[in-house]
Amino acid sequence: MFANDEANGPVTWRLPTGDVFQGTMVDGQCCGFGVLRYDDTSVYEGEWKDDMFHGHGVLTKDTWSYEGFFKEDNADGLGVRKDTDGVRAGIFSNGTFKGPPASIRYLGPEPTKSRCRTIVIYPDGHAYEGWVKGGVAHGEGVILFPSSQAANAVCSITGKFKAGKCVGKAEVKFCNGRVYNGETAEGKATGKGEIRFPDGAVYKGTVNDGARQGRGKLKFSDGSKYKGDWDNDRPHGCGKRTFTTKNTYDGEWRSGDWYGKGTYTTCNMVARGIWTAMLTGEATVTYTSEHKSYVGGVKEGKPHGWVKFQWRDSSARLTQEYEGQFKDGQIHGVGAMWCDVHERGPVKAGNWDNGKFLGNLGKSFYRGASRDGDAHGSGFVIYPDGRVYKGMFSHAKRDGYGDYYFPSGGFYHGSFSSSKYHGRGTKYWSQSSGSCKKEYTGDWDNGRMHGGGSCTYWDGDRYTGCWRDDDWRGKGTYWHGKGTIEAEWTAFGKGRGTISLGWISSGAQKYEGEIERSVANGWGVWSFASCESDLKSGRLTQEYEGQFKDGKYHGVGALRCNIQSNGQVKAGRWSNDNFLGTVSEPCYHGGSRNYQAHGLCMIVYPAGIVYKGECAHGSRQGKGVLRDPDGSYKQGDFYDGLPHGHIVSVDHGSNGEQRYEGEFQRGKYHGEGKVVLHDGAYYDGHWRNGMPDGYGTAYNYGKGYQSGYWVRGQMDGHRFGANLAEESR
Numbered sequence: 001m002f003a004n005d006e007a008n009g010p011v012t013w014r015l016p017t018g019d020v021f022q023g024t025m026v027d028g029q030c031c032g033f034g035v036l037r038y039d040d041t042s043v044y045e046g047e048w049k050d051d052m053f054h055g056h057g058v059l060t061k062d063t064w065s066y067e068g069f070f071k072e073d074n075a076d077g078l079g080v081r082k083d084t085d086g087v088r089a090g091i092f093s094n095g096t097f098k099g100p101p102a103s104i105r106y107l108g109p110e111p112t113k114s115r116c117r118t119i120v121i122y123p124d125g126h127a128y129e130g131w132v133k134g135g136v137a138h139g140e141g142v143i144l145f146p147s148s149q150a151a152n153a154v155c156s157i158t159g160k161f162k163a164g165k166c167v168g169k170a171e172v173k174f175c176n177g178r179v180y181n182g183e184t185a186e187g188k189a190t191g192k193g194e195i196r197f198p199d200g201a202v203y204k205g206t207v208n209d210g211a212r213q214g215r216g217k218l219k220f221s222d223g224s225k226y227k228g229d230w231d232n233d234r235p236h237g238c239g240k241r242t243f244t245t246k247n248t249y250d251g252e253w254r255s256g257d258w259y260g261k262g263t264y265t266t267c268n269m270v271a272r273g274i275w276t277a278m279l280t281g282e283a284t285v286t287y288t289s290e291h292k293s294y295v296g297g298v299k300e301g302k303p304h305g306w307v308k309f310q311w312r313d314s315s316a317r318l319t320q321e322y323e324g325q326f327k328d329g330q331i332h333g334v335g336a337m338w339c340d341v342h343e344r345g346p347v348k349a350g351n352w353d354n355g356k357f358l359g360n361l362g363k364s365f366y367r368g369a370s371r372d373g374d375a376h377g378s379g380f381v382i383y384p385d386g387r388v389y390k391g392m393f394s395h396a397k398r399d400g401y402g403d404y405y406f407p408s409g410g411f412y413h414g415s416f417s418s419s420k421y422h423g424r425g426t427k428y429w430s431q432s433s434g435s436c437k438k439e440y441t442g443d444w445d446n447g448r449m450h451g452g453g454s455c456t457y458w459d460g461d462r463y464t465g466c467w468r469d470d471d472w473r474g475k476g477t478y479w480h481g482k483g484t485i486e487a488e489w490t491a492f493g494k495g496r497g498t499i500s501l502g503w504i505s506s507g508a509q510k511y512e513g514e515i516e517r518s519v520a521n522g523w524g525v526w527s528f529a530s531c532e533s534d535l536k537s538g539r540l541t542q543e544y545e546g547q548f549k550d551g552k553y554h555g556v557g558a559l560r561c562n563i564q565s566n567g568q569v570k571a572g573r574w575s576n577d578n579f580l581g582t583v584s585e586p587c588y589h590g591g592s593r594n595y596q597a598h599g600l601c602m603i604v605y606p607a608g609i610v611y612k613g614e615c616a617h618g619s620r621q622g623k624g625v626l627r628d629p630d631g632s633y634k635q636g637d638f639y640d641g642l643p644h645g646h647i648v649s650v651d652h653g654s655n656g657e658q659r660y661e662g663e664f665q666r667g668k669y670h671g672e673g674k675v676v677l678h679d680g681a682y683y684d685g686h687w688r689n690g691m692p693d694g695y696g697t698a699y700n701y702g703k704g705y706q707s708g709y710w711v712r713g714q715m716d717g718h719r720f721g722a723n724l725a726e727e728s729r
Contacts, residue, residue: 023048046070067119068092068107078105080119080127085175086147086155089127100125111135130161137161148175152210159184169193174210182207197221205230228253251275273298291316302329306367317342323380323390324352331355334365336388336405344409344430349382360386368393391416406430420447431458442467465489478518485518493518508535513548520548523589539564545602545612546589552577556587558602558610560627566652567631571610582608590615613638628652634664642667662687685710 007013007025014020023034030036030048037043046057053059053070068079074095075081081088081097090100100123108118111132120128120137130141137143142158143166152174159170165187172180172189182193189210195203205216212218212230219225228239234256235241241249251262258264258275265271268290273283279298286293291312297305303326311320319342324335331337336349337357351358361384368379375381375393382388391402398404398416405411414425421427421444431437442453449455449471454464465476472478472489479485487497499511499520508531513524520526528542529535541564546557553559558571559579572582583606590601596618597603603611603620613624620626625635626643630652637645643664651658655678662673668690669675676682685696691713692698698706698715709716 078107078121080107080121080129080144082144083147086153087125087127087144088146089121089125089144115139128161136164138163150175152176154189154210157184157187172210178210180207180210231255296326299328302326304328313342334361334382336382338405344411344428346409347386347388347405347407349386349388349405349407360384371395414444417446420444422446480518485515487515494521507541508532510535517550519551521550522548524548526553546574546604549576556583556589556604558604558627562631567627567633569608569610569627569629569631571604571608571627571629582606593617636664688712 007028009024011025012020012022013025018039020037021030021034023030023036024032026032029051031050032048033046034048035043035045040062042059042061044053044057044059046053046059047055047070049055052073054072055070056068057070058067059065059070064081064083066075066079066081068075068081069077069092071077071094075092075097076094077092078090078101079092081092088097091098101121103123105121106118107121109116111118111120111134115131115133115138117131118129120132122128125146127144128137128141129144130137131139132141133139138161140159141161142156144156145154147153147155153176155173155175157166157170157172159166160168166184168184169182170184170189172184174180177198179196180189180193181196182189183191185191190208191206193204193207195207195212197203200221201218203212203216203218205212206214207216208214211233213232214230215228216230217225217227223244225242226235226239227242228235229237231237235253236255237253238251239253240251246267248265249258249262250265251258252260252275254260257277259277260275261273262275263270263272264275264279268288270286270288271279271283272285273279274281281298282296283298284293284295285298291314292310293312294303294307294309296303296307296309299305303309305326306324307326308323309321309326309331310318313319319340321338321341322331322335324331325333327333331352332354333352334350335352336347337352338347339345348357350360361382363384365382366375366379367381368375369377370379371377374396376395377393378391379393380388380390386407388405389398389402391398391404392400394400398419400416401414402416403411403413404416409430410428412421412425412427414421414427415423417423423444424442425444426439426441428439429437437458438455440449440453440455442449442455443451445451448469449467450469451467452465453467454462456462459481461478461480463472463476463478465472466474466489468474472492472495474489475487476489477484477486478493483499483501485497485499487495489495489497494516496514497512499515501509501511508529509526511520511524511526513520514522515524516522523546525543525545526548527535527540529540534540540560542559542561543563544553544557544559546553547555549555553574554576555574556572557574558569561568561570570579573580583604585606587604588597588601589603590597591599593599597615598617599615600613601611601615603615605611608629610627611620611624612627613620614622616622619641620638621640622638623636624638625633626638627633632651632653634643634647634649636643636647639645643649644666645664647660647662647664649660649664657678658675660669660673660675662669663671665671669687670689671687672685673687674682674684679701681698681700683692683696683698685692685698686694688694692710693712694710695708696710700706706715
């Protein structure tokens with residue numbers, strides 16, 4: 001091999017061919033252990049004799065490798081040759097494989113009870129390379145199998161072994177070029193894993209003995225994909241195929257073919273139906289670019305038989321709909337066309353010829369389930385006058401849920417009983433149907449609106465609440481252009497409740513009381529505030545309580561003005577929001593018993609005084625408030641017509657405001673109480689018959705405090721305190 005016959009010992013020598021030898025030489029010849037790296041990347045690492053492979057060594061080539069014994073450069077003895085299609089493990093002679101050994105042989109250390117790394121060659125021709133313990137595979141290693149043409153034949157299994165069996169995850173290479181990485185069971189590629197194919201395709205999912213089985217995803221070499229069920233290495237069950245064109249098929253499969261229910265989608269079409277490689281029978285087809293779709297029979301790719309066809313505009317709004325007979329892609333036979341659907345246009349129902357409407361039928365046409373010759377179950381009917389019904393029947397009558405259409409464009413969607421609206425449903429009245437345009441959704445009883453429901457009128461107004469015999473009855477809310485009305489209704493627009501106007505230019509307003517024609521009519525309270533939050537919290541600027549007519553103050557009532565300041569009151573008679581003057585005799589509104597005022601009430605007196613509160617046996621008695629025209633008031637307990645008990649009294653006299661809070665008796669300060677004058681002076685203590693009497697404290701700015709006992713308004717006893725104003729100087 002070398003020109004220098006004197007080379008001895010360890011050397012590194014580069015040959016003229018580009019090969020490199022590293023090892024031991026004796027008298028210029030390779031002898032002992034050495035490594036030869038060929039210029040073509042092949043490598044021999046092992047024992048040498050007389051410049052030849054001799055003894056144990058490993059020869060690695062581009063497509064195969066051999067580990068075992070050599071003699072004069074040839075495989076000779078026990079060895080293992082690994083090729084791309086399998087392994088040959090056993091006895092070699094002069095480079096030729098003779099067959100597996102008669103018994104288990106070890107190419108390496110003989111295994112003992114302790115772990116060691118070796119190669120085991122078995123009589124059936126397969127080999128194991130890795131860690132062993134007690135003579136069996138135990139630890140990391142690889143099983144190598146002979147080449148085979150059998151389906152899913154395995155070349156090698158690389159992983160962890162325990163007591164001779166592969167456990168956990170492993171890499172399994174098949175003779176057909178597939179490579180599996182994943183879970184194993186009983187030494188087989190079974191469980192969750194990944195398969196890589198020679199053409200570049202990759203599968204991820206469940207596997208059974210190397211075959212795709214269960215649920216998984218396959219990415220083809222061209223970039224297309226399949227995700228779904230597998231059986232015996234083929235798509236089978238439910239799955240989705242996505243092509244490189246973005247077209248998809250999503251549905252049922254059988255042995256790799258589209259078979260059963262499925263949907264095929266392209267950039268401008270969606271076709272759903274039953275497939276036997278082609279779409280057959282009943283189908284749903286949508287042409288996205290043309291904004292149209294149909295459901296029904298198919299013949300040679302065209303609508304045929306009974307079909308429901310829809311047309312939409314570019315914004316996806318339904319513009320037209322036809323249900324009926326087709327022939328070779330044309331509307332032909334009996335059917336109904338809904339025109340200008342988004343605008344609730346008319347319905348043309350009758351005979352058609354190649355897309356042209358010929359007119360009404362002159363007799364009823366029925367298609368659907370039947371019993372004893374009568375419509376019974378789900379059905380479709382066109383009546384002689386052009387009406388159309390789609391829904392449930394019972395013994396020839398509309399019964400159950402259905403859709404009922406009128407030629408003018410009106411319709412009803414909901415429940416029926418004995419051909420009448422009954423249960424829950426929606427009805428729309430078109431202007432051409434002879435009734436005001438409106439739409440109602442809610443409960444029906446024997447053809448009438450009855451129960452809970454909501455109705456929207458032609459001008460946008462809406463009522464939601466209780467109904468009885470086509471009229472508002474019970475609790476409900478009416479929304480109109482200016483606000484909302486929540487009331488207990490007795491008829492259309494009539495009842496008792498709350499009108500909320502919310503924020504307007506002059507502030508926020510709310511009315512509570514009797515209502516007729518959807519405005520204040522009768523007795524009620526109209527409240528004003530500067531903003532919505534003040535209205536809700538009760539911080540009012542004005543409040544009127546009394547009689548109304550057509551939304552205006554009309555009759556007897558009281559208006560409180562400037563509530564946040566002096567709260568003046570105009571109480572008397574009103575006409576069209578104008579105050580006419582005080583009443584000539586007391587006017588009473590409220591509860592009664594035995595023809596006497598009894599319960600909550602409001603009384604307007606001739607002097608313009610107003611009382612609002614509780615009455616008993618014809619007299620003010622209980623909690624209430626008595627107001628004077630100048631805004632003065634007494635609020636608290638009343639007895640036998642007079643303030644009696646705890647009272648808050650505010651008087652707006654010529655000398656300014658005087659405020660008292662405390663006990664009254666028969667209309668006078670009596671008991672514990674405090675009076676505060678407009679200048680801050682006050683008396684806080686005991687009163688008798690309207691005068692300080694008993695222990696109390698008086699304060700007068702500039703004079704200081706006086707505390708002690710008082711008799712009939714005069715200080716009688718010790719004086720405490722001093723002129724605090726003077727001391728502060």
